[in-house]
Amino acid sequence: MKPLLTVEHLSKHYESRRGLVERLTGVPHTVVRAVNDVSLTVAKGEILGLIGESGCGKSTLGRAILRLNEPNAGKVVFDGTDVTALDPLALKNMRRRMQIIFQDPYASLNPRRTVAEIVGLPLKLHGLASGEEARAITARIVERVGLKANQLDRYPHQFSGGQRQRIGIARALVSNPEFIVCDEPVSALDVSIQAQIIALLLELKREMGLTYLFISHDISVIGYLADRVAVMYLGEIVEMGPVDDVLANPRHPYTQSLLSAVPEIEPHGRKPRVRLKGDLPSPLHPPSGCKFHTRCPLAIDICRTLAPVSENVGPGHQAACHRLAEGVSLMSETGA
């Protein structure tokens, strides 16, 4: 299938701000490579899960794809159009088709606007509808996400976290988009409410033929709803593939340790635990070579100097690790 979205060598770097003294004395910029040379594709109707720990760059990647954060290098092609080359007006038109649902249902809604104003704004911005018609469309989508039409004139603070997330979903969907970046849409919610929102997102995807890039730190959520998964570590994708393959047969040591750290409810589902040393290194001073080598129990000399390239390890399944060919695995080394 032809991909709906293609991301090629996308990078987003942030330079630290230098004060006057630093500038005069020629102290160089420190650069945070939040997203570093990331390539991926998302097919129409697919859910690509993007997983990683805080600070790995997954949200920055999602935003860079929509050019909410302007990428420094690389290309984003959506349905044949190079999004990274669009002028501001064309980009605005493109955004009707590419939307985002944010993580924090408290910070992402304007507290001084009513639900009707928040959800109806995309209709106005894109000139899709106005007046009574806009209100009718807004009411319809608000009801579809599980709120009541008589709540249209209320303000965000009058809703619970789960309901606010429904408002955010309605806003993303009102312009009838094709692709949505779901940026940790359920992470701030309680378990029972989280299940409601996941069920809603899956229903909406089916009904409206949507395509999702679903960002999450929760492997269970990704395993439940994604078709394929990409694993990020310090700004780079270390492993990507069909979700069943990656969960059943993770090839990168980071993926392996991530999976083994998830607490399992079922006693028989428990895997041998791979304990990672230390914390995520500072992205200001990322390790040389393979960025995972400082925490990797399998690291050898070459990992400290040379960054591994992504190789095929199965149908549609890639991983970037120097030790793939040897077939060493954390699961087997520490396993029973």
Added chain:
Amino acid sequence: MSALLEVRGLRTVFHTRAGEVWAVDGVDVEVRRGECLGIVGESGSGKSVTFASVMGLVRSPGRVAEGQILFEGRDLRALSLREMRAVRGKEIAMTMQDALTALNPALTVGEQIREALEAHDETLPARGQPRRAAIRAKSVEMLGLVGIPSAESRLRQYPHEFSGGMRQRIMIAIALACRPKLLIADEPTTALDVTIQAQVLELITDIRARLGMSVVLITHDLGVVAEHCDRVMVMYAGQVVESGPTAEVIATPRHPYTRGLLASIPRPGLRGQPIRPIEGQVPDLIGMAPQCRFYSRCPVRREACLAPVAMRPAGAGRSARCVLLDEVPA
């Protein structure tokens, strides 16, 4: 095994402008010596307030209205503030969810461990150099216990110089400084990434075994409870709805809320199958009728649920707050 902590009929109320909120309404807890008890519930279920009440940390407009809190047979509610202060930190210690706000940003980590030791540790030499040396040695030992390397130099650092996982370890070190018999860990890993969460939970389990203390683990994550707790107590809207040995509660939940909670957890094995969320939301506790609190969301509700529902025995060591247990014998 005798109970270390026994709470009976605890009721804690918050007076708000909108009315009285019974955040904890008739909660019984038993923590046995050496065990790890998991407390599971969603936001607002009363799990943190229950243990804030045990610690005597509920402040106005909140108030512990009724109930007994027996620690080694002593009723903590009958203690004076001064006596309670001697219990807190020394006999029972608590770690908070958000280590960054719970730690004092203006004091070094060493100073904060010293505070705990100075308040409670009577084995320290009275004054002078020997006292300072003893405090220093114990502080280094505590940081070592929670797995913080190069403790000597780390003691001179401030909380902001540590990562989230390290801060949680520091809070645990402070809590354990006086070797309490009971550690209450309130969502110790909620703010942490999954690989760091695994490290911290293993640390708590490991220290519990080594020091032989009891642990209450407050969490919203049933997976965490399944891996680390002997017994579990499920709370909903200020009440305990189910309790029992963890493996049995998870294998055969007896309360519809526990069942709903388990069914709500997305699992990779269930892909393609519809997830069955609990409908609706947690009820407003203000002016709550004395009925089953799960009534509005319960898929199997009936008329009998509109009367107050008490905990019922539900098999060996198990109990649940559901009228259906009367119909289907355990």
